[in-house]
Amino acid sequence: MNLxxxxxxxxxxxxxxxxxxxxxxxxxxxxxxxxxTGGAELKSEGITLTAPEIAENGNTVPVAVDAPGSxxxxxxxxxxxxxxxxxxxxxxxxxxxxxxxxxxxATTQDVIAIAKMEDGSFAEAKATVKxxxxxxxx
Amino acid sequence: MITRREFLQASLxxxxxxxxxxxxxxSKLAAQQALTQDQLFQFDDFGNVTLIHITDIHAHLxxxxxxxxxxxxxxxxxxxxxxxxxxxxFIKMFNLQPGxxxxxALTYEDFAALGKTYGRMGGLDRVATAVKAIRSxxxxxxxxxxxxxxxxxxxxxxxxxxxxxxxxxxxxxxGMTSHWEWTFGTERVxxxxxxxxxxxxxGANIYDAEWDEPAFEPYTWFERGGVxxxxxxxxxxYMPIANPGWMFPEYSFGIREERMQxxxxxxxxxxxxxxxxxxxxxxxxxxxxxxxxxxxxVILTGHTHDAIPEPVLVGETILIASxxxxxxxxxxxxxxxxxRMMGFKHKLIPIFSDVIAPDPDMAALIEAERAPYKDQLExxxxxxESLLYRRGNFQGTxxxxxxxxxxxxxxxxxxxxxxxxxxxxxxxxQDITREDIHSVCSMTYGQVYRxxxxxxxxxxxxxxxxxxxxxxxxxxxQGGDMVRVGGMAFTCDVSKPIGQxxxxxxxxxxxxxxxxxxxxxxxxxxxxxxxxxxxxxxxxIESHLxxxxxxxxxxxxxxxxxxx
Numbered sequence: 001m002n003l004x005x006x007x008x009x010x011x012x013x014x015x016x017x018x019x020x021x022x023x024x025x026x027x028x029x030x031x032x033x034x035x036x037t038g039g040a041e042l043k044s045e046g047i048t049l050t051a052p053e054i055a056e057n058g059n060t061v062p063v064a065v066d067a068p069g070s071x072x073x074x075x076x077x078x079x080x081x082x083x084x085x086x087x088x089x090x091x092x093x094x095x096x097x098x099x100x101x102x103x104x105x106a107t108t109q110d111v112i113a114i115a116k117m118e119d120g121s122f123a124e125a126k127a128t129v130k131x132x133x134x135x136x137x138x
Numbered sequence: 139m140i141t142r143r144e145f146l147q148a149s150l151x152x153x154x155x156x157x158x159x160x161x162x163x164x165s166k167l168a169a170q171q172a173l174t175q176d177q178l179f180q181f182d183d184f185g186n187v188t189l190i191h192i193t194d195i196h197a198h199l200x201x202x203x204x205x206x207x208x209x210x211x212x213x214x215x216x217x218x219x220x221x222x223x224x225x226x227x228f229i230k231m232f233n234l235q236p237g238x239x240x241x242x243a244l245t246y247e248d249f250a251a252l253g254k255t256y257g258r259m260g261g262l263d264r265v266a267t268a269v270k271a272i273r274s275x276x277x278x279x280x281x282x283x284x285x286x287x288x289x290x291x292x293x294x295x296x297x298x299x300x301x302x303x304x305x306x307x308x309x310x311x312x313g314m315t316s317h318w319e320w321t322f323g324t325e326r327v328x329x330x331x332x333x334x335x336x337x338x339x340x341g342a343n344i345y346d347a348e349w350d351e352p353a354f355e356p357y358t359w360f361e362r363g364g365v366x367x368x369x370x371x372x373x374x375x376y377m378p379i380a381n382p383g384w385m386f387p388e389y390s391f392g393i394r395e396e397r398m399q400x401x402x403x404x405x406x407x408x409x410x411x412x413x414x415x416x417x418x419x420x421x422x423x424x425x426x427x428x429x430x431x432x433x434x435x436v437i438l439t440g441h442t443h444d445a446i447p448e449p450v451l452v453g454e455t456i457l458i459a460s461x462x463x464x465x466x467x468x469x470x471x472x473x474x475x476x477x478r479m480m481g482f483k484h485k486l487i488p489i490f491s492d493v494i495a496p497d498p499d500m501a502a503l504i505e506a507e508r509a510p511y512k513d514q515l516e517x518x519x520x521x522x523e524s525l526l527y528r529r530g531n532f533q534g535t536x537x538x539x540x541x542x543x544x545x546x547x548x549x550x551x552x553x554x555x556x557x558x559x560x561x562x563x564x565x566x567x568q569d570i571t572r573e574d575i576h577s578v579c580s581m582t583y584g585q586v587y588r589x590x591x592x593x594x595x596x597x598x599x600x601x602x603x604x605x606x607x608x609x610x611x612x613x614x615x616q617g618g619d620m621v622r623v624g625g626m627a628f629t630c631d632v633s634k635p636i637g638q639x640x641x642x643x644x645x646x647x648x649x650x651x652x653x654x655x656x657x658x659x660x661x662x663x664x665x666x667x668x669x670x671x672x673x674x675x676x677x678x679i680e681s682h683l684x685x686x687x688x689x690x691x692x693x694x695x696x697x698x699x700x701x702x
Binding site: 050056132 | 347350375376383390391392396598599602605606614
């Protein structure tokens, strides 16, 4: 727990961000979802989001989404200043409809994945990823 | 038709009838000086497979005092469930006699007084005797070690874990998983695993950090009693967060529940009739994992140092908790028929060092490992009039002493000491040797830093650590206790979310409230950051002890806990 002053300040800022998500970020998440789905209903089946419960390094967090039968997948980091992470698009010949990448998370937050299925329906999965300053494992 | 879960519940009921795993009624025997090794080992063989479980010895090869926690708060769904039951409640729940040997072994009640009657516990030479006795009854037994094995003593520090590795090889361990092992660094871990261990080092959740692919052997096979058995390893999930990731940057860990399910499915498909998970998740994490991953028969739990006298049944999985520091081993007999576990019998065997004869070969090995360092180890540094112990959610008297040492030796206002759960107790009136100091602080990153922190940052640290313990979702818990604080008082409401648990932070010396904007001088040890500078914690403690001569601690009232 011997952090430099700069790290300390960054963390202090991060913790403030965690407790009060700015309204414009929240709106940006809602807008991104609306733009992708056109306001359609979101199912919870048919999509698997894999992310660590606690990030080993908030600067590079591995996430993977698997949504068989999807045409595209949107990934959002709901607590980042800019929530949009990526949209993956699959052609009809794509053998599997899964994507994995690493993302930077500013603070503890939800990672959201939404899949647009080939039949035009949508499915959503969420995972809370905790970004911690590290503790004292017994 | 009776379901399999009903069979397993019947097994659990049978163990309750004979009282705490069939160990009942020793108090009378002990009073008559008649408690014997045979009684401790007594077990009516059952079924066709026997597992022997030892975990979290933290390199304690010799008998120790170890006081169980007075505080072990459970939050959310696990409130009031084992292992979050202590003292009188524990005695009642498991139908023990107050003052009996099992009450002494399993709870903190009257610890110092009962210790005089029942003596030290553990010692790998006594454990060896117990393992040999079980193996002679059941030659096909499987001995598994849950990790936190190589680290935690002065001799293991001086030999880079070699003394413990030699001892565990001699004990005949047949598989292990890991946590603090990694604090010796990647190179040393690989050297031991690849050239010295006579058994597999398992971890289905140990991944290559760069490629995000499995990096270690996930499971191993046994063919015992005509049963095909898969043992899957699960290393401590939060290695690079709770311990210094820079010491093993090549690896990534995590709970990886979906990976565990995939591995269970894989071994089932390959014909496993019994699936055992040798885990270092911590009890609450394992309880949740058992409720979500299907197809595990037995989880041998570790990490959180809980000793529970009966298995905990979750769905069709039994969880076994075998304590720490060599104080207990578990024997689990299983009836595996038609490719399924249909029943079990279990005993948590307390290793009373004055009752169980040391195994001569293991005793000689331990003596030989100690011989080169004997004078350093056994030098008396001070004496304690107080009972010194570590375990407890918020405080331990050992930590009070350590925080006092940091404040005094490093001239700080506030001291922070990590909430680890290892380290032996010291009885009132006992001498403190150099080895005793190492028992509570030995590590490869023991530098004591001295730095400035704002009140706001101190609060952030406290909130962060509190969430690692009191987050209601076990998957977000790391399994340690709350950071110990010297020089500062605070209130913790365990029922609140992160950011709202810690209030009323005040300087203990003056009662003055901690100002978020003001800067304070803070000392602490076990920083996970690379390049931390300062003297080693054991040297700081030794220097302090030499100045005070005799330890006489005042009761610590600096932490107020609410929301229980």
